[in-house]
Amino acid sequence: MLKLKNVKSCFTPNSIQEAIDIHKKSGGKAVFVGGGLDITVFPNPAIEQLIFLDKLGLTYIRDDVGNIKIGATATITDVTKAPVMQNYLKGKVKIALTELASELLRNQITMGGSIARHHFYSDILPVIYALRGKIMVSDGELVEEFFVDDFYRNDLKVLMETHIVVGVHLNKYDDSFQFGSKRFVRNATDIALLNMAILAQIEEDIIKDVSISVGSRPGPAYRFEQGEAFLRGKKLTKELAEDFESFTKSNVDVTKDMHLCKEYRQHIASIYAKEMLLDFIGGVR
Amino acid sequence: MKDFKHIGTSTDKIDALSLATGQSMFVDDISFPNMLHVKFLYSSYAHAIIEDIDTTLAEKHPGVEMVLTYKNTSRVIHTTAGQGWPEPSPYDTYMFNKKMRYIGDRVAAVAAETEEIAREALKLIKVQYKVLPAVLDMEDAMKDGAPIIHDEPEIKGAYDIKHNLAAHILVKVGDVEKGFAESDVVVEDTFEVPYAQHCPIEPHVTITYLDEYGRIVIRTSTQVPFHVRRIVAQVLDIPVQKIRVIKPRIGGGFGVKQEIILEDVCAYITMKTGKPARALFTREEEFVSSRTRHQMKVNVKIGAKKDGIFNAIRMYVLSNTGAYGTHALTVASNAGSKTLPLYNKAPNVEYIADVVYTNLPIAGAYRGYGATQGYACLEQVVDEVAHKLELTPLEIRKKNHIKSGETSPIFRALGEGREGVTQYMQSCALDELIEKGAKEIGWFEKYGKKTRNGSKVRGIGMSIHMQGSGIPLVDMGAATLKMNEDASFNLMYGGTDLGTGLDTIVTQIVAETLGIKPEQVIVYAADTDLTPFDVGAYASSGTFISGGAVLRAAMKIREQIFEVAKEIFGEYDERDFVLEDGKVTSKKTGKSVTLSEIAYQTLYVKNQHQIAATGSMVSPYSPPPFAAHFVEIEVDEETGIITPIKYVTAVDCGTPLNPELVRGQIIGALVNGLSYALSEEYKFTDSGRMVSSNFMEYRIPSTRDIPEIVPIVVRTYEPTGPYGAKSVAEININGPIPAIGNALYDALGVRVHKVPYIPERVLEAIRSKK
Amino acid sequence: MKVCYSVNGKKKEFEIKAGEVLLDVLRRNGYFEVKGNCYMGTCGACTVLIDGLPYTSCTMLAAKVDGSEITTIKGIGTLQKPHPLQKAFVEKGAVQCGFCTPGIILVAYALLKNNPDPTDDDIKKMLDGNLCRCTGYVQQIEAVKLAAKMLKKGDE
Numbered sequence A: 001m002l003k004l005k006n007v008k009s010c011f012t013p014n015s016i017q018e019a020i021d022i023h024k025k026s027g028g029k030a031v032f033v034g035g036g037l038d039i040t041v042f043p044n045p046a047i048e049q050l051i052f053l054d055k056l057g058l059t060y061i062r063d064d065v066g067n068i069k070i071g072a073t074a075t076i077t078d079v080t081k082a083p084v085m086q087n088y089l090k091g092k093v094k095i096a097l098t099e100l101a102s103e104l105l106r107n108q109i110t111m112g113g114s115i116a117r118h119h120f121y122s123d124i125l126p127v128i129y130a131l132r133g134k135i136m137v138s139d140g141e142l143v144e145e146f147f148v149d150d151f152y153r154n155d156l157k158v159l160m161e162t163h164i165v166v167g168v169h170l171n172k173y174d175d176s177f178q179f180g181s182k183r184f185v186r187n188a189t190d191i192a193l194l195n196m197a198i199l200a201q202i203e204e205d206i207i208k209d210v211s212i213s214v215g216s217r218p219g220p221a222y223r224f225e226q227g228e229a230f231l232r233g234k235k236l237t238k239e240l241a242e243d244f245e246s247f248t249k250s251n252v253d254v255t256k257d258m259h260l261c262k263e264y265r266q267h268i269a270s271i272y273a274k275e276m277l278l279d280f281i282g283g284v285r
Numbered sequence B: 001m002k003d004f005k006h007i008g009t010s011t012d013k014i015d016a017l018s019l020a021t022g023q024s025m026f027v028d029d030i031s032f033p034n035m036l037h038v039k040f041l042y043s044s045y046a047h048a049i050i051e052d053i054d055t056t057l058a059e060k061h062p063g064v065e066m067v068l069t070y071k072n073t074s075r076v077i078h079t080t081a082g083q084g085w086p087e088p089s090p091y092d093t094y095m096f097n098k099k100m101r102y103i104g105d106r107v108a109a110v111a112a113e114t115e116e117i118a119r120e121a122l123k124l125i126k127v128q129y130k131v132l133p134a135v136l137d138m139e140d141a142m143k144d145g146a147p148i149i150h151d152e153p154e155i156k157g158a159y160d161i162k163h164n165l166a167a168h169i170l171v172k173v174g175d176v177e178k179g180f181a182e183s184d185v186v187v188e189d190t191f192e193v194p195y196a197q198h199c200p201i202e203p204h205v206t207i208t209y210l211d212e213y214g215r216i217v218i219r220t221s222t223q224v225p226f227h228v229r230r231i232v233a234q235v236l237d238i239p240v241q242k243i244r245v246i247k248p249r250i251g252g253g254f255g256v257k258q259e260i261i262l263e264d265v266c267a268y269i270t271m272k273t274g275k276p277a278r279a280l281f282t283r284e285e286e287f288v289s290s291r292t293r294h295q296m297k298v299n300v301k302i303g304a305k306k307d308g309i310f311n312a313i314r315m316y317v318l319s320n321t322g323a324y325g326t327h328a329l330t331v332a333s334n335a336g337s338k339t340l341p342l343y344n345k346a347p348n349v350e351y352i353a354d355v356v357y358t359n360l361p362i363a364g365a366y367r368g369y370g371a372t373q374g375y376a377c378l379e380q381v382v383d384e385v386a387h388k389l390e391l392t393p394l395e396i397r398k399k400n401h402i403k404s405g406e407t408s409p410i411f412r413a414l415g416e417g418r419e420g421v422t423q424y425m426q427s428c429a430l431d432e433l434i435e436k437g438a439k440e441i442g443w444f445e446k447y448g449k450k451t452r453n454g455s456k457v458r459g460i461g462m463s464i465h466m467q468g469s470g471i472p473l474v475d476m477g478a479a480t481l482k483m484n485e486d487a488s489f490n491l492m493y494g495g496t497d498l499g500t501g502l503d504t505i506v507t508q509i510v511a512e513t514l515g516i517k518p519e520q521v522i523v524y525a526a527d528t529d530l531t532p533f534d535v536g537a538y539a540s541s542g543t544f545i546s547g548g549a550v551l552r553a554a555m556k557i558r559e560q561i562f563e564v565a566k567e568i569f570g571e572y573d574e575r576d577f578v579l580e581d582g583k584v585t586s587k588k589t590g591k592s593v594t595l596s597e598i599a600y601q602t603l604y605v606k607n608q609h610q611i612a613a614t615g616s617m618v619s620p621y622s623p624p625p626f627a628a629h630f631v632e633i634e635v636d637e638e639t640g641i642i643t644p645i646k647y648v649t650a651v652d653c654g655t656p657l658n659p660e661l662v663r664g665q666i667i668g669a670l671v672n673g674l675s676y677a678l679s680e681e682y683k684f685t686d687s688g689r690m691v692s693s694n695f696m697e698y699r700i701p702s703t704r705d706i707p708e709i710v711p712i713v714v715r716t717y718e719p720t721g722p723y724g725a726k727s728v729a730e731i732n733i734n735g736p737i738p739a740i741g742n743a744l745y746d747a748l749g750v751r752v753h754k755v756p757y758i759p760e761r762v763l764e765a766i767r768s769k770k
Numbered sequence C: 001m002k003v004c005y006s007v008n009g010k011k012k013e014f015e016i017k018a019g020e021v022l023l024d025v026l027r028r029n030g031y032f033e034v035k036g037n038c039y040m041g042t043c044g045a046c047t048v049l050i051d052g053l054p055y056t057s058c059t060m061l062a063a064k065v066d067g068s069e070i071t072t073i074k075g076i077g078t079l080q081k082p083h084p085l086q087k088a089f090v091e092k093g094a095v096q097c098g099f100c101t102p103g104i105i106l107v108a109y110a111l112l113k114n115n116p117d118p119t120d121d122d123i124k125k126m127l128d129g130n131l132c133r134c135t136g137y138v139q140q141i142e143a144v145k146l147a148a149k150m151l152k153k154g155d156e
């Protein structure tokens, strides 16, 4: 089955500058290819040129001071296998990433491809949101850094005309931070219908800081800021977890589709919220 | 139990290594020069009439060979159901038609040099539809004044087209109303079992070409090569003689390939153009335009006496056959005939079924064949009766299930769309199955305990089942064996191995009968030119019917070999002979001759002839295999998520001819049943468009979804089957829905009346209880 | 356009269309042992190893992997000289229709290269992208474990 009928040429540039030049010249007819999963499964007939990013040296996962730096063409498998990820937030980020999709697809899906399209396949973005990742983009000369929330406030279509995603930086967090993530799937390799991740800093039972993300396809993932505000500064107790359950139920924003109604998604999000907090209590003590 | 050499051992599957090394050829693994590629245009309306169709542009498109529509193809009414003749399914289908009956109905086909060109050309076809009101609901379909889906005059064999009834069944034994009145408890419940697809990983695919005599060769992924030949001949109005059907390796079927879908179109194109033609379904087409499981609403009412013995059972089935009535009557028959005899103690039994047409995808044969739907309800209602009488699920079943030596009037009253054949159970290990399964799951420690871990509660449930082995006095299979110099044997038989391992089992049967090794049997199967007839792979008939035919052929060969040995030994009584280790030995005289010597002698030396024989098998018996299923689940009260923890299935399939293959059949069916119970769903829009038509949306299980599975095989000996065997392929798909339903009740005291048991529904049930 | 792969150890040039996926290129060139149908990365029947890692060839752009080493099921063992995995799949009854088998064995092959002693859980995680509708997976998992044992004993 010929997927991309109108593609006439392929490029494998050796520099970001070159990649962006090709893209600019194409008049909107070229696409960057990370893993190429999205591009082949949902082919766009308007595409005439493919720009492979494999030779840009962006397939790395670096253990830096204060940051884990992940290159755009690193795949999910690369990330989950990287030594630095094994104990990062007690290995929980790694687990979140190994659970999604399937081995074959984890080998193909790149971080860049997951970030550059803010689409409904929401498993990876909630993790990056909760971790307050920084998205690094470059126009070939300068590297700009966006806090993940700000990144998606851009008109991506416009930004991606002149930039590519070069990577994502994840803060390293000390032991006062805990991470949890949950996904609602119909069976194991399903693309989650709802998922949620929480990163919380807990000192002496007080939630010092927290970020919470929610994804519910087909809607885009987002930061559940109301929920964060609700929790911030409170004492982490069983009661709080229960209060937060009902808070989440009435305040979380989710979408619906043919598979799952809104009401159930809100319900499941609230249960997940509670469960993760309860896990944190266990983790603290 | 008899001692066997090859029967009961796990001989390697004869094609397994070839498949595992990528050598085997499936239908699509060959290509011909000048081959045409066929693509279809489908109706975008659930119910409509094509007022006009303009194919001029498509025909002119470079690379297009021909465009097929109702205007230029033969109009022969037929059924696509690959069943024995005369088919019990209504004749309601044409190769192409003006009338469109569901979104996915065939409007036109394009044959072109490449798939791409064919696809492009489809876009150039202009169709003018007159849209009609559609019926998408089973109950609505039967109402007076509902739009009539089959209003063409040629339709034959449907029950009542004015009420969209493809079939109707009413079978009565005794008097159920009186039976209920005289019962101490009466319980009634209804369960809805949904659409589902077989999802063979290889979809439907057909390649046709002309042989050197101008006959049409159809190389196709089918379960029913001989029915393909007959029905294509019918549709194309050419003699059977002009067609050869070949079934190479097949990538799974599960019932969906018991259907003539692509073969008629490809054959027609090849006939008209002289060129090879290839049609291959996409996954989406496989979901929408092939066949599905019949959606059913099943109501069961059971009346029982205080002691737990059933006094009356009534089952009512409302079945949705979709746009066409393939297997409409027979699947509905089986929902009763493969379930009700299990509880033969009830003197009063009534079975009623209405099978309706709707403007939805076409149902067909699917592993379990109605029994799956019947058991989904029956086995939960049986538990409900037990609860009312304060009996355990094990007790109530032990009191009521059929036993060795017994029969049920249903066997005779309800056959495959006609009267059936009385069956007496000659092998039935149900009691032992229940006992062993219960022990393995830890029934006595766990049942009713509702062990809790936070919001998660454990529950266990069980169900029992039977199926059949072929259709009695209907299914026929035949096999031919001939002997070669090295005491190898060519076995040509019509049996259709879809991956089940039938081709291996038959080598074991021949080897056992002729005292040779299975490797000495060269199997060639399912080629209408070269092998004798066989109805094909359905109704759990493979081992029993096709295997039975092979046994008969082998027995005849045995006799012929003994005849020659008599001559050589100068002896007269074959009762003195043993056929073992490749030779005939006389116990009386100690004389011995190898099979190879016999072959040389008969082929070259003396009294020359070919040692060869054909055996046919048709049987008044259809011995049911039995199974007892046990499952432990964990259900989260807060989310409604059900997680199966452990699944035990105890099975009596007579002699397991090849234990490893038997295990594969048990687990394969079970895992399919599990995901049917929990996650597989057809989603439709309000206009009747099926929208979960790929593996992203329609979820079938992966390695990460399976619980611990423990198959237990209890060996019995079925005297009517080859070397004591009964069937095993279908039965185990029937358990998960009722067993999980019963486990859910054990855990939380609720029932979910609509399958699959998705978390939302489970949660709703939990809430409405509170 | 032209690309060059080494398929099962043999270097070859292939004429491809720029927007084509690897599955189509391989099948068009007679590598029929690579199955496939869903074209969405959802069934795994089209699995091949690309430089040793398993991918769904239906979602892999053929041009992207120019210069790679591609391994199909025929590259790890043959009818005459099967790989222990292939033998183990036969022995354990893990092959029914066999349509999924090439893909599954290739993934298992990649697994055993890195993890000669996998647990059930390792195997389940690794094989989760390869759908099999016939077997229910149990015997396949057993076969991978058996092959691991055979490999350890040096049964090549």
Ligand SMILES: Cc1cc2nc3c(=O)[nH]c(=O)nc-3n(C[C@H](O)[C@H](O)[C@H](O)COP(=O)(O)OP(=O)(O)OC[C@H]3O[C@@H](n4cnc5c(N)ncnc54)[C@H](O)[C@@H]3O)c2cc1C
Pocket (backbone or CB within 6 Å): A031, A032, A033, A034, A035, A036, A037, A038, A039, A040, A041, A053, A072, A073, A100, A101, A102, A105, A108, A109, A110, A111, A112, A113, A114, A116, A117, A121, A122, A123, A124, A125, A160, A163, A164, A165, A166, A189, A190, A191, A192, B696, C040, C041, C042
């Ligand atoms: C069957 C299937 C299952 C899936 N399951 C899951 C799942 O469980 N969980 C989940 O989260 N997702 C899932 N996905 C979605 C998958 O994560 C996305 O399709 C992802 O975009 C694929 O990454 P890629 O690198 O292959 O993307 P590509 O196809 O390469 O690219 C996607 C888009 O991003 C652009 N792009 C890629 N890299 C860059 C870059 N560096 N800079 C700028 N633009 C770039 C491309 O031009 C394209 O528009 C699934 C997809 C499929 C088809």
Ligand code: FES
Pocket (backbone or CB within 6 Å): C035, C036, C037, C038, C039, C040, C041, C042, C043, C044, C045, C046, C047, C056, C057, C058, C059
């Ligand atoms: S064809 Fe590639 S995953 Fe299904």
Ligand code: FES
Pocket (backbone or CB within 6 Å): B201, B251, B252, B499, C094, C095, C096, C097, C098, C099, C100, C101, C131, C132, C133, C134, C135
């Ligand atoms: S063996 Fe048939 S799909 Fe796996």
